[in-house]
Amino acid sequence: MKNRKVVLVGTGAVGTSFVYSAINQGIAQEYVLIDVNVDVAEGQALDLADGNAFLPHSFASIRVGTYSDCHDADVIVITAGRPQKPGETRIDMVADNAKIMKSIALEIKKSGFSGITVVAANPVDILTTVYYEVTGFDKHSIIGSGTSLDSARLRRLVAEKLNVGAKEVSAVLMGEHGDSSTPIWSTASVMGKPIAQYVAEGKITEAQLDEITHDAIHMAYKIIEKKRATFYGIGIVLADIVRAVVCDENKAMMVGAYLDGDFGHKGIYTGVPAIINNNGWSHIINWNLTAKEQAGFDASCQQLTEVVNHARAAIK
Structure with a gap:
């Protein structure tokens, strides 16, 4: 080899x-x-x-x-x-x-x-x-790198609230790696049990999920304020992405993939669930989002599209 x-x-x-x-x-x-x-x-x-x-x-x-x-x-x-x-x-x-x-x-x-x-x-x-x-x-x-780090933060915060390991939590943020990312709670689970059931049982509340979302999205600001930069978390995430590529893992990850009609948008890279192997990302997994989730993703993509146009103008 x-x-x-x-x-x-x-x-x-x-x-x-x-x-x-x-x-x-x-x-x-x-x-x-x-x-x-x-x-x-x-x-x-x-x-x-x-x-x-x-x-x-x-x-x-x-x-x-x-x-x-x-x-x-x-x-x-x-x-x-x-x-x-x-x-x-x-x-x-x-x-x-x-x-x-x-x-x-x-x-x-x-x-x-x-x-x-x-x-x-x-x-x-x-x-x-x-x-x-x-x-x-x-x-x-x-x-x-998409929302892989953002989603890792979300998983960690949910895990801490429910007193389980972060690896046992499946929860993601979609869209911009930044302020407009949106949580997709409809697909979230802990040990295979839907997060909605934890809410129904009173083990975690909707308000707590909102607080977790806010904290995950704004975690970078907190870290930058305290030590001027974030780097360990994203370094580990990048190694995970590269390993999935070189080892041809066909791993599902929240990476930046190019939208070509996926989730109703096209023309930009942003954080979505995609399969990673030695060809890069092979395909996007298109979930059926709730109306609220779709609206959040739409708003994120709209903002990104506007900023992409500014970037295009800057490099002409």
Whole structure:
């Protein structure tokens, strides 16, 4: 079996948290780090390489590279962009980061890359759409991190309220990775038991579910306020997405996939349930949403479409 090669673009806290998680899981054998600040990338590579002798699955190499290294990569993970400032929404960053994403996309396309791209730069729904439109790559070969982290936060908060493990909770947020995401309680369950039954039994209330939703959606602001950035959670999520790709897991995840009439919308990437394998995302799972859920998703997609148009104008 040939070595799996992963290229990371952007060696800040999110990118290196991803690589740290990936090397601990033995996801790839070769890692290449690309960053405008070559010294930082080199320092990160050296620091990460120091742990190789202690890993359960050691890797072959981790080094600094250039976009020419993308040519034969299996997966490229893009986390580059300026960070979210305190009090700023992800949408506020759109013009600056759309220009950065365009330059990255053109370099990757020029390399002859033909693998899978995972985008986690914010605002991720907008920038995944920009990357798709600039590169012209197959839409299925591009995956946004979507609402995978948002949904993980929702699951954790429900689990804490019901005193169960987070893995036992199935609950998701759909739409924007951000303020307009909407909970899909109609599909939620704990140990296979619908969340509606827990509500009916008085074990959790509708008001508590609303509070959990609010806290999950606004968790990033709380973390940024306390330590200026979020990176460990998304790093673990990105490693999970990449593992699903390279191991061809056919795993259902809340990722950014391209809507082409799905849930009544088209022309943008956003957080929806999709199957992930070594072709990227193979298909979206179309649930029958309640009227309230559909309205929430509609509002999120409408906002994203408006912001995508701003991003398009910024990179003309």
